[in-house]
Every structure is written in structure tokens, then in C-alpha cells.
Amino acid sequence: MEKTTKNGIHRITQAGGKTIAWAEESGVKVLEKDGYYFKDLAKTGELLPYEDWRLSDEERAADLAGRLSIEEIAGLMLYSPHQAVPPMPGGPFQGTFDGKTYLESGKEPYAISDQQKEFLEDEHIRHILLTNVESPEISAKWSNELQKRAETLPYGIPVNLSSDPRNGAKDSGAEFKSGGSEISKWPEGVGFAACFDPEVAGQFAKDASREYRALGITTALGPQIDLCTEPRWMRFVDTLGEEVEMSKKLTKAYCDGMQTTEGEADGWGKDSVNTMVKHWPGGGTGEAGRDAHYAFGQFAVYPTGNFEEHLKPFTEAAFHLDGPTDCASAVMPYYTVSYGVDKKNGKNVGNSYSEYLIKDLLRGKYEFKGIVCTDWGITQDPEKTIEGFGSRCYGVQDMTEAERCLLAITNGVDQFGGNSESGPIVEAYKIGCEKYGEKAMRERMELSAKRLLINIFHCGLFEDPYLDPEESAKIVGCEEFCRHGYEAQQKSIVLLKNSAKRAPEGQKGVLPLKKGLKVYIPERKIGPSKAFFRIDLPAKTEDPLPDGLPSKYGTRVASPEEADVALVFIESPACNPYSTEDLANGGNGYLPITLQYRPYTAKKAREVSIAGGDFRENFTNRSYLGKTNTAYNEADLDNILECRRAMGDKPVIVCATVNNPMVMHEFEAEADAIVAEFGVSRAAVLDVVFGGYNPTGRLPIQMPKDMDAVEEQSEDRALDMETYIDSEGHNYDYGYGMNYEGVLPAWKK
Incomplete structure (x- = not known):
């Protein structure tokens, strides 16, 4: 057995038993029984079944559940709104500290907010959803503060923190x-x-x-x-x-x-x-x-x-x-x-x-x-x-x-x-x-x-x-885990096209590019759009490589005329599926979701929707037959076509962030190579483009022949679209992919 104290936390490590830890300020004492130590979370002075770590989790949970009031059970059945640590001004998830904003309060970034205290003490909440944190160290300190406060409360029920996925590499x-x-x-x-x-x-x-x-x-x-x-x-x-x-x-x-x-x-x-x-x-x-x-x-x-x-x-x-x-x-x-x-x-x-x-x-x-x-x-x-x-x-x-x-x-x-x-x-x-x-x-x-x-x-x-x-x-973020994650990013990238038309001597395709080239990378232009919360966002321009092109790859230049190669970053088309303007003009508000860049008119949509009926609508047909919609990011297509014209006989490489299957016929023939990725870092993409990783990924989706194929597939049926066949005869179906040498062997279940 070993007893230690650090930062106000007492800990006992027991041979053949569970390690226990408690906060000095919580008032919890330790009970000794049969040569082992247990936490007196209920502060009764006797070992209750739920405090006995020798029992099964099911037995302990049943004992504690039977002791709780309905109000305490109701608290367990709640799940907090999103919590940012600390809640910074302008963020979507706010909090106060003694009635003041975080910056006004002068509190430490790991301090518990007024709302979090209320969750724990008044509403008996023990399930809290964590979003942004300043750093791993701040998150750990904040977690400790929550657990200390929970330990002071009746039965000492700990906090179960949760998170949506937080390891995405896209940004x-x-x-x-x-x-x-x-x-x-x-x-x-x-x-x-x-x-x-x-x-x-x-x-x-x-x-x-x-x-x-x-x-x-x-x-x-x-x-x-x-x-x-x-x-x-x-x-x-x-x-x-x-x-x-x-x-x-x-x-x-x-x-x-x-x-x-x-x-x-x-x-x-x-x-x-x-x-x-x-x-x-x-x-x-x-x-x-x-x-x-x-x-x-x-x-x-x-x-x-x-x-x-x-x-x-x-x-x-x-x-x-x-x-x-x-x-x-x-x-x-x-x-x-x-x-x-x-x-x-x-x-x-x-x-x-x-x-x-x-x-x-x-x-x-x-x-x-x-x-x-x-x-x-x-x-x-x-x-x-x-x-x-x-x-x-x-x-x-x-x-x-x-x-x-x-x-x-x-x-x-x-x-x-x-x-x-x-x-x-x-x-x-x-x-x-x-x-x-x-x-x-x-x-x-x-x-x-x-x-x-x-x-x-x-x-x-x-x-x-x-x-x-x-x-x-x-x-958190240690070298080993970061390396594993980066290798997974590389492995997930799919090479869709690698034409030999402008390939260097000795290569089967235009990729990998030689290092040291002059590279033109156009900015992306995104039109007015709707945010996730249905807030109107203004048009914007963004640089796909805001930190610049790393010198180990080449030199970024300002125009296609100066460049040896164009590298065009795009995202799959995105649009607004519901229009209050259409509704105000006598329509039903429903628009087609388009997977192409240019304006799409739904000629093969259902004449009558399968489902419908809402107390806010005086109709049940949600069809958008004959209506037109355009992607927010239509200018991604313009970038590809303009680069093709300006580059003449020099290569154009398209790097697509694929959030949804996309219609390829609008631009595929104009690209010498197409690299598809599913939320990875620019570094991983550049590795594939410049020879740092010979791609192994395969399409986990189908790329549709056109929007008619999208309309004709069934929402509940997998892999039922007519797929796109590119200008070199390759079928962009599930399991398709290439490496620098050519098409990967056919995928088999």
C-alpha cells in the first residue's frame, strides 16, 4: 500500500485492491475493512454496498439507485448543454462567474461557472458535455474542480464528462x-x-x-x-x-x-x-x-x-x-x-x-x-x-x-x-x-x-x-498518438485520377510532383450561405494554405503564368435545402440539395414526396420538382476551369475535400490529377501530391454519374447509384482507388 498527497488530492494505492483518491476539501473520510480502504462517500461512517469496490458494478449501482430521491434520479437523467472551458466572448456557449463574464471575473480558466455549480448542486446533474478547452492541462484542472465539488455533495456521485468527436484533422x-x-x-x-x-x-x-x-x-x-x-x-x-x-x-x-x-x-x-x-x-x-x-x-x-x-x-x-x-x-x-x-x-x-x-x-x-x-x-x-x-x-x-x-x-x-x-x-x-x-x-x-x-x-x-x-x-497530443493519427490521414486519402498526359519522364502519371516547382494555388470564394444554426453568413474569400506552402515542396507564386503547376483546393458542393423566399413567393420552401457546382434544376425528382405533414405547414407534399439550386461554393469549379485555361499545357492538380459524393463530370476532364480526402490535414494531402506517401485509400462511397443518378437512387439502399466513368475509363465506384503506378487491384468483400 502507498499513500500520497498532491495538489490537495489524497491517493491510496492498494496491492490487490482498487486505488482510491479523494479531495481534502470534500470532507470525505476513508474506511478500513478487511485490510482494504474504501471512500466514505455518503459520510455515514459505515461501508455501504455502493462504496464497496469488491462488489460488481451492477450491485453497487442498484444499491445507490435505491437510495436516491426522485429529484436526484431526475438529475442523473439530464445531460448538460455544451460547456466551453473557459467560455470566451463571442462563442456560442457562454457562462458567468459570480455574475460576471469570464474575462470580467478574473477567474482561472479552469474555474467552475455559476451555471455548472447550479447543474451539480440544484439540478443534481452528473453528465456534462465538454466542447472547446484551452489546453489539456486546463481541462484536467477543470475536471478536478468538478469532481471535488461533486464529492462534497450527497452520495459523492462523480461527474461523467462526455464529448462529441474531437480528433478531426480538417483544420x-x-x-x-x-x-x-x-x-x-x-x-x-x-x-x-x-x-x-x-x-x-x-x-x-x-x-x-x-x-x-x-x-x-x-x-x-x-x-x-x-x-x-x-x-x-x-x-x-x-x-x-x-x-x-x-x-x-x-x-x-x-x-x-x-x-x-x-x-x-x-x-x-x-x-x-x-x-x-x-x-x-x-x-x-x-x-x-x-x-x-x-x-x-x-x-x-x-x-x-x-x-x-x-x-x-x-x-x-x-x-x-x-x-x-x-x-x-x-x-x-x-x-x-x-x-x-x-x-x-x-x-x-x-x-x-x-x-x-x-x-x-x-x-x-x-x-x-x-x-x-x-x-x-x-x-x-x-x-x-x-x-x-x-x-x-x-x-x-x-x-x-x-x-x-x-x-x-x-x-x-x-x-x-x-x-x-x-x-x-x-x-x-x-x-x-x-x-x-x-x-x-x-x-x-x-x-x-x-x-x-x-x-x-x-x-x-x-x-x-x-x-x-x-x-x-x-x-494528449503526444508524439506516438500524433504519428498514428497522421499515418491514418495518409492512408485515408484516395487518388482518383493520375493522367499520364503531362507526366514527367519515367512516371506513369503526373503525380507525384517533383519538389522545388513553382506552384499556383488560387484562393477559394464562397458565396452567402446558411450556417449550421441557420444563421445567414456573408460571402467570403479564404486561402486554402493560409500558412503558405512549406518550402520543402516548392515555391508558391501569385499567378498561373509564373507557375509550373496549379494546385486547386476545392470542397464538395454545399447548398441551402430550404428557402423562406420560395415560401414567401407561393412555393413550399423546399429546394433540391445539389451535388454539382453549376445551377441544378431537378427534373427527375419525385412529383410527390414520400413523407410530409407538419403543423406549421398547410400541405404535405415536400416535392421540389422543377426547382433550381446552386452551390454556395460554385466558384470552386471556376477556379479549376480558369486554371486549366491559364496553365495551358502545364498540369492542374485538384485536391477535393469530400463531405458528400460529388458530380465529377463538370471538371474531371480538365484535371490532370484528382486527390480526394475526407477531413485530413493539408500536410497529408501535400504528402500524396509531392511523393511523401504513395496512396492506398479507396472510395468508401460512390461518385454519381450526374444529378439524375442521385435523384433516381433510393434513400435507404446502399451502393445503388449509376457511377461516374472518367475520361480515362475509370469507374468511380465503391472500392476504387489508385496509387502512383495505376489502379489498385479490385476490392473484394
């Missing part, structure tokens, strides 16, 4: 940093699919779990395992692709890597991070590609009846892991109304409100025993306009908030994402007591409390929730 620079990064950088979700190697996702999860734990995070809001069979969906790039078998392999590798602590019999321990797989029953089938964050995109459709396949990443992977933790800890249903799926009750309501989807399928048929947590903000009253970014209580808008909570709870939901007020849940309990009886409601609430507490016990937080900030700074 990284043109130089690879081997260490000292804020966190290791990896491809986006579909980039893992482009590697065609589940071990890459597994390595990410192992590294990320270590980094998450060093930041204080014990729940990952991911992976996003929706089968993305609809190419226009704005969350396509975050998924693991649309091919079900590859998605299943990646899901298992990701969840096993995140949740497993090596050397623990059941897999749970100090390195474990709970995974919350999303989004049940699959969010990748939004009609015409619209997204359910917005009421105009609330409907998921299944035109070919392929609903069952979308369940498989959950039912055949996340719920049946290969590792010792057995099953993903939690599931998040999506906002969508899975239109026409409920044949039992015939109700088209948001997934969390569907008895059929949650109670009958998820809890019943598939026997999921973990946490079900709603997506963020579904219980409040709806926005007045269909375009608003607000509550998504689809199909249950006539209920009170408490009635909505009760409906979700009786279906089998345990937790409400983004809700920080316990009142509606307590009121739901009272309504439930009148409807089902107090005994039944108490049992149901305790069941959710037990599930929620098990995940906190799994990660060892009741014994030792405290971090060493100096060690956290060493772990």
Missing part, C-alpha cells in the same frame, strides 16, 4: 506536428472507411480513449454508425460509410478500442471510455438528403423497404462486440421520424417517442440493456417557424414537456440530451404515478438510475476521478 495546417498538439488528429468517420482497414479505427479508439481520459472525458458521443445510404445528407462525412459489412467491422473496432482497458477481466477500467453509438435506428435515409436537426428535414424514408439493413451496425456489431465489454454502453436515437415504419401503432413521431422503435425493437427484440439517451433538445416546445433551430418534438407537439418526457421514459429512454432542468422529469414522474402507480414509476426511475450509474462505475470514477494535469499534458 490542421500544411506542416505535420509530431507532438505538442492539443490532441492527435485523425480523418473524419468516412475517412476510416476509406482506409479499408478496421485496425486503423481500432488504433484511433485506443489512442483517443487515453487522450479522452487525460482530459477527464469518460463518455464518447460516438461512433456515428448510421448507414449513410443517402448521398446528400449533410452528416455523410461523419458516418462509417454505407457498406454494411465494412461499417460493422469499423463499429466493433471503434467500440472495443474505446471501452477496453487491457488487463481487466471484464474490460472496464482506468482507460475505458463509454461509447454512445448513434443514431438509432439509423439516420442516413432523410428524404432527399434533408437533415432532421431542422423540421424541414424531419422525415427518414424507406422507399425500398430496406429498414432492417440500417439496424445491422447496431444489432450485429455495437450490441455484440468482440472484446470483453460485450456491448456499446449507450445508444442515441436520432431526431428523425422514421416514416411508415411503425406498423404496430401507425404513429409517425420522433424516434425517442416511438414505442415501436424503442420499447418493442431496441429494448424488446434486440434486448439492449444499456443507456438510451435522446439527441439534444427534443422535449421543449417547438419553434414557431419550420426553419428554426430549436426543439425537435416531432409528432408530439401537442403534449406538455412533462408528458413528452413520460412518453420517452415509458418507451425505455433513460436520459435527455441537452436538458438541464429536472422539473419536467419530476413532473413526468408525478403524472406517471397517477397513471401507472407510484411503485411502478419508482421502479422505472430506479432502472434508469442504475443504468446511468453503471457507466460511471465502469470507468472507476467512484474510486478515483482525479487527474494529474502535468501527466494529462504529456498524454
Whole structure:
């Protein structure tokens, strides 16, 4: 046994037992029994079952759940809004400190805000969603402050910090940093699919779990395992692709890597991070590609009846892991109304409100025993306009908030994402007591409390929730993890075209470029657009390489005339799918989502939409047949065509950030080489362009022949588009890719 004290944290390391740690200021004492030490979290002077680390997590959770008041259970069922550490002015997520802004307060950046104190003390919240942090060290200190305060409160229930995916490399620079990064950088979700190697996702999860734990995070809001069979969906790039078998392999590798602590019999321990797989029953089938964050995109459709396949990443992977933790800890249903799926009750309501989807399928048929947590903000009253970014209580808008909570709870939901007020849940309990009886409601609430507490016990937080900030700074963004992430970025890049027409002597294609060339890189121009929160953004110009082209590659010049080669950075087309102007002019507001740059008129869209019906609309047909839309970033195409004209017989290389499948025929013939990437750093792209990495990635998607092919595919069916064949006869289908020597061998399942 070893006893240490550092920064006010006492720690006892026990041979053959659990390490325990507690804060001096919390008032917690230590109990000795049978030669071992335990924390007296309840401050009773006796060892209670939930304090006894020798018992199973299930036994301990059940004991503690039975001791909690309904108000305390309601707090466990909440999930805080996004928290930035510290909350800087101008950011979307604010907080105050003794009534002052962070900068006015003079507080340390790791100080707990007024709102966070209220979460813990008044609302009994123990699940907090972390967004931006100033540094790993600040995150660790803030986590410690939260845990200290939680330890002073009744029962000493620790805080379970969570995070959305935070390792994306998209905004990284043109130089690879081997260490000292804020966190290791990896491809986006579909980039893992482009590697065609589940071990890459597994390595990410192992590294990320270590980094998450060093930041204080014990729940990952991911992976996003929706089968993305609809190419226009704005969350396509975050998924693991649309091919079900590859998605299943990646899901298992990701969840096993995140949740497993090596050397623990059941897999749970100090390195474990709970995974919350999303989004049940699959969010990748939004009609015409619209997204359910917005009421105009609330409907998921299944035109070919392929609903069952979308369940498989959950039912055949996340719920049946290969590792010792057995099953993903939690599931998040999506906002969508899975239109026409409920044949039992015939109700088209948001997934969390569907008895059929949650109670009958998820809890019943598939026997999921973990946490079900709603997506963020579904219980409040709806926005007045269909375009608003607000509550998504689809199909249950006539209920009170408490009635909505009760409906979700009786279906089998345990937790409400983004809700920080316990009142509606307590009121739901009272309504439930009148409807089902107090005994039944108490049992149901305790069941959710037990599930929620098990995940906190799994990660060892009741014994030792405290971090060493100096060690956290060493772990997060360390050289080893950064190297692994960079290798994954390289592996995910797909070479689509490498023409021999302007290739140097001795090469089969124009790539790799020789180093030392003069390179022209045009700026990108993006027109007025809509932000994620539906805020109007002005037109802007951006430099694809704001830090310049590293000298090891060549010299950046100001015009095509001076250049030896043009390097054109583009992003896949993006547009606004809903227009209040169209609505005001007598239309229904719905526009086609275009995957091409030039104006697109939907001539082959459905004449009548599959789904429709909202209390804010006096029609049900959401068709956009005959309407036209144009990409915000149409000028990306102009850059390619203008470079081709200006460069004459000199090469033009296109580097495409692919957020969605894209129509290639507008520019492919004008490019000598096309490099596709899925959210990686400029440095990784330049490595492929200049010979630092011979590409191995393959398309994890299909590139459509044209927009007609997009309209003719089915939202629920994978790999059913007519694909693009380029000017050299290569088919941009799933699994296609090239290296410097030519086309990669055909991919086989």
C-alpha cells in the first residue's frame, strides 16, 4: 500500500485492491475493512454496498439507485448543454462567474461557472458535455474542480464528462506536428472507411480513449454508425460509410478500442471510455438528403423497404462486440421520424417517442440493456417557424414537456440530451404515478438510475476521478498518438485520377510532383450561405494554405503564368435545402440539395414526396420538382476551369475535400490529377501530391454519374447509384482507388 498527497488530492494505492483518491476539501473520510480502504462517500461512517469496490458494478449501482430521491434520479437523467472551458466572448456557449463574464471575473480558466455549480448542486446533474478547452492541462484542472465539488455533495456521485468527436484533422495546417498538439488528429468517420482497414479505427479508439481520459472525458458521443445510404445528407462525412459489412467491422473496432482497458477481466477500467453509438435506428435515409436537426428535414424514408439493413451496425456489431465489454454502453436515437415504419401503432413521431422503435425493437427484440439517451433538445416546445433551430418534438407537439418526457421514459429512454432542468422529469414522474402507480414509476426511475450509474462505475470514477494535469499534458497530443493519427490521414486519402498526359519522364502519371516547382494555388470564394444554426453568413474569400506552402515542396507564386503547376483546393458542393423566399413567393420552401457546382434544376425528382405533414405547414407534399439550386461554393469549379485555361499545357492538380459524393463530370476532364480526402490535414494531402506517401485509400462511397443518378437512387439502399466513368475509363465506384503506378487491384468483400 502507498499513500500520497498532491495538489490537495489524497491517493491510496492498494496491492490487490482498487486505488482510491479523494479531495481534502470534500470532507470525505476513508474506511478500513478487511485490510482494504474504501471512500466514505455518503459520510455515514459505515461501508455501504455502493462504496464497496469488491462488489460488481451492477450491485453497487442498484444499491445507490435505491437510495436516491426522485429529484436526484431526475438529475442523473439530464445531460448538460455544451460547456466551453473557459467560455470566451463571442462563442456560442457562454457562462458567468459570480455574475460576471469570464474575462470580467478574473477567474482561472479552469474555474467552475455559476451555471455548472447550479447543474451539480440544484439540478443534481452528473453528465456534462465538454466542447472547446484551452489546453489539456486546463481541462484536467477543470475536471478536478468538478469532481471535488461533486464529492462534497450527497452520495459523492462523480461527474461523467462526455464529448462529441474531437480528433478531426480538417483544420490542421500544411506542416505535420509530431507532438505538442492539443490532441492527435485523425480523418473524419468516412475517412476510416476509406482506409479499408478496421485496425486503423481500432488504433484511433485506443489512442483517443487515453487522450479522452487525460482530459477527464469518460463518455464518447460516438461512433456515428448510421448507414449513410443517402448521398446528400449533410452528416455523410461523419458516418462509417454505407457498406454494411465494412461499417460493422469499423463499429466493433471503434467500440472495443474505446471501452477496453487491457488487463481487466471484464474490460472496464482506468482507460475505458463509454461509447454512445448513434443514431438509432439509423439516420442516413432523410428524404432527399434533408437533415432532421431542422423540421424541414424531419422525415427518414424507406422507399425500398430496406429498414432492417440500417439496424445491422447496431444489432450485429455495437450490441455484440468482440472484446470483453460485450456491448456499446449507450445508444442515441436520432431526431428523425422514421416514416411508415411503425406498423404496430401507425404513429409517425420522433424516434425517442416511438414505442415501436424503442420499447418493442431496441429494448424488446434486440434486448439492449444499456443507456438510451435522446439527441439534444427534443422535449421543449417547438419553434414557431419550420426553419428554426430549436426543439425537435416531432409528432408530439401537442403534449406538455412533462408528458413528452413520460412518453420517452415509458418507451425505455433513460436520459435527455441537452436538458438541464429536472422539473419536467419530476413532473413526468408525478403524472406517471397517477397513471401507472407510484411503485411502478419508482421502479422505472430506479432502472434508469442504475443504468446511468453503471457507466460511471465502469470507468472507476467512484474510486478515483482525479487527474494529474502535468501527466494529462504529456498524454494528449503526444508524439506516438500524433504519428498514428497522421499515418491514418495518409492512408485515408484516395487518388482518383493520375493522367499520364503531362507526366514527367519515367512516371506513369503526373503525380507525384517533383519538389522545388513553382506552384499556383488560387484562393477559394464562397458565396452567402446558411450556417449550421441557420444563421445567414456573408460571402467570403479564404486561402486554402493560409500558412503558405512549406518550402520543402516548392515555391508558391501569385499567378498561373509564373507557375509550373496549379494546385486547386476545392470542397464538395454545399447548398441551402430550404428557402423562406420560395415560401414567401407561393412555393413550399423546399429546394433540391445539389451535388454539382453549376445551377441544378431537378427534373427527375419525385412529383410527390414520400413523407410530409407538419403543423406549421398547410400541405404535405415536400416535392421540389422543377426547382433550381446552386452551390454556395460554385466558384470552386471556376477556379479549376480558369486554371486549366491559364496553365495551358502545364498540369492542374485538384485536391477535393469530400463531405458528400460529388458530380465529377463538370471538371474531371480538365484535371490532370484528382486527390480526394475526407477531413485530413493539408500536410497529408501535400504528402500524396509531392511523393511523401504513395496512396492506398479507396472510395468508401460512390461518385454519381450526374444529378439524375442521385435523384433516381433510393434513400435507404446502399451502393445503388449509376457511377461516374472518367475520361480515362475509370469507374468511380465503391472500392476504387489508385496509387502512383495505376489502379489498385479490385476490392473484394
